[in-house]
Amino acid sequence: MSTPHVQAQLARPPAAGSRPIHPLWVRIGHWLNALAAIVMMLSGWRIYDASPVFHGFTIPPGLTLGGWLGGALQWHFAAMWLLVFNGLVYVALNLASGRLVRKFLPLSPRAVLRDFVAALTGKLSHADLSHYNAVQKFAYLFVIVDLIVLVLSGLAIWKSVQFPLLRDLMGGYDNARIVHFCAMALMAGFVVVHLAMVALVPRSLLAMLRGR
Amino acid sequence: MSNPSDNQPAGKPDATRRSRFPASLDRDSILIDARRELSMPSRRLFGKQMLSLGGLAMLTGCSITDNDSVNKFLTAVSRLNDSAQAFLFDPKQLAPTYTEAQLTRPFPFNAFYGIDDVPEVNGDDYRLKLSGLITGQRTWTLPELYALPHTEQITRHICVEGWSAIGHWGGTSFGDFLRRVGADTTAKYVGFKCADNYYESIDMPTALHPQTLLTFDYDGERLPAKYGYPMKLRMPTKLGYKNPKHIVEMFVTNTYPGGYWVDQGYNWFGGS
Numbered sequence: 306m307s308t309p310h311v312q313a314q315l316a317r318p319p320a321a322g323s324r325p326i327h328p329l330w331v332r333i334g335h336w337l338n339a340l341a342a343i344v345m346m347l348s349g350w351r352i353y354d355a356s357p358v359f360h361g362f363t364i365p366p367g368l369t370l371g372g373w374l375g376g377a378l379q380w381h382f383a384a385m386w387l388l389v390f391n392g393l394v395y396v397a398l399n400l401a402s403g404r405l406v407r408k409f410l411p412l413s414p415r416a417v418l419r420d421f422v423a424a425l426t427g428k429l430s431h432a433d434l435s436h437y438n439a440v441q442k443f444a445y446l447f448v449i450v451d452l453i454v455l456v457l458s459g460l461a462i463w464k465s466v467q468f469p470l471l472r473d474l475m476g477g478y479d480n481a482r483i484v485h486f487c488a489m490a491l492m493a494g495f496v497v498v499h500l501a502m503v504a505l506v507p508r509s510l511l512a513m514l515r516g517r
Numbered sequence: 518m519s520n521p522s523d524n525q526p527a528g529k530p531d532a533t534r535r536s537r538f539p540a541s542l543d544r545d546s547i548l549i550d551a552r553r554e555l556s557m558p559s560r561r562l563f564g565k566q567m568l569s570l571g572g573l574a575m576l577t578g579c580s581i582t583d584n585d586s587v588n589k590f591l592t593a594v595s596r597l598n599d600s601a602q603a604f605l606f607d608p609k610q611l612a613p614t615y616t617e618a619q620l621t622r623p624f625p626f627n628a629f630y631g632i633d634d635v636p637e638v639n640g641d642d643y644r645l646k647l648s649g650l651i652t653g654q655r656t657w658t659l660p661e662l663y664a665l666p667h668t669e670q671i672t673r674h675i676c677v678e679g680w681s682a683i684g685h686w687g688g689t690s691f692g693d694f695l696r697r698v699g700a701d702t703t704a705k706y707v708g709f710k711c712a713d714n715y716y717e718s719i720d721m722p723t724a725l726h727p728q729t730l731l732t733f734d735y736d737g738e739r740l741p742a743k744y745g746y747p748m749k750l751r752m753p754t755k756l757g758y759k760n761p762k763h764i765v766e767m768f769v770t771n772t773y774p775g776g777y778w779v780d781q782g783y784n785w786f787g788g789s
Binding site: 383479 | 606676677680
C-alpha cells in the first residue's frame, strides 16, 4: 500500500447482492461484547468506589451500575461470563474464518501514522466500510488485546490464590488492581473515540446493525 | 462518495456528486455524507440508537437493580458462580505467605459495626459449642483450645471491597480440629454463630484446607477484641467477610446455612 487506500477504495463500485460488510456472527459478537463490556465497566466503577485504587479519585455513583457494592459485584460477575464466552467465540471465529488476517493485517506503525494524519486532515475515506483503514485496524486490535488484559487482570484479582502464575504476572494482588483499572481506562478511551467516529460516519452504525 | 445504492434516497443525484467531488476531496464528501444521513430515515434509526444508549445509561440509576426478575437472575448467576469457584478451588493450592517485615501495621479493623460496638466476650466462662453432624458434641473451654497443636501464618487478607492487608495469625489447624471432634467431613457445610450476631458458613473443602486456621492469636499476642476475641476462623483462600470473628458455635450440616452478608446479596463462596 504505497498510496493511501483512499482513492483505490473509492473507485470500487458496490456490487449488488454482494456479501454483507459485517457477517451476522460479527454483528452478534460485537453487540454482545458491547453490552458485556459496558455492564462490566459501569458495575466495575461501583466496585472501584468501595475502595479506590487511587486515593481521592472516585467515580460519581450516578454513573455506576448496581446500586451498592453487593449489587455491582453481582452484575460484574454475571456479565463476565458473557464477555469471556462471547469473546472466545468471536476470536475463534475470526481466526478460523481467516477474517482476522484478512481484515487486520498487514499493519505497520507507518500506515497507522499515515492514516491518522489523513484522518485529522479530513482526507481519510469512509466510503468502503468493509475495508478498515490502518487506524481502525490498530484501534480494533488494540481493544481486543486490552479486553484480554482486562480479563486476565480481573482473574488475578478474583482468584489471586488459585492462579499464582497470573498473580505474579500482574505483579501481585494489589498491582493487578492497578493493571485492571488502567486497562479499563484505556477501554473507556476507546469507547469514546469509537462512538465519536460512529457519530461522524453514521452509516457504520447501520452496517453493524443490518450488515450493509 | 460511492455509497451503497440501497442506502440512497430516491431522486438523490449521487452520480452528479461523485463527478463533482473527485476522490481526493474527502472532507467535502464526508460533509455531504453527513448531511445526507441527517435527512434520511437512517437519521431516525441513529436517533433511536442514541436513545437506547441513553436507556443503557439509565440502568445506572439502579432502578433495574430493584427489579425482581433481574435480581432473581443475578442471584441465580451468583449461585452458579459458587459452583464455578468450588470447581476452581484447589485444596492443595496454598495462598502466598509473607515475612514479618511485610505486615500491614496497623492491621485494619473491619466489621458491620463501628469499633466501639465490638463485643466483649468473657474468656473465663466462654464455651465453644459444637453441633450438627459432629460425633463429639461437647463444649470446649479456651484453655482446652489453646492446648491444641499450634501453628502460625502470615497471609494476605483480601476484602471484597478490594483492599488487602497482610496479617500474622496463630492458632490451630481447623481441618485437624474438625477431625478431632468427629465432624462428618463428607458433609457440605460448616456454619458459624458469633458473639456479635454475625453468622457465616463455608464449604467443607475450604474448611479442610491446610491454611484454614482457627486463630486465637494475632501477631504473637492473644487475639484482641477488635480482631475477633476469643477466636476467628482465618482462611487466606477466602475474602474477608467469609472469616467469622467472635465464634461461639460451630455446626456441620448439609443444609445451606447462608451468612450475614451473603443473605444480603454477597456471593456465598467468596473465594480468592
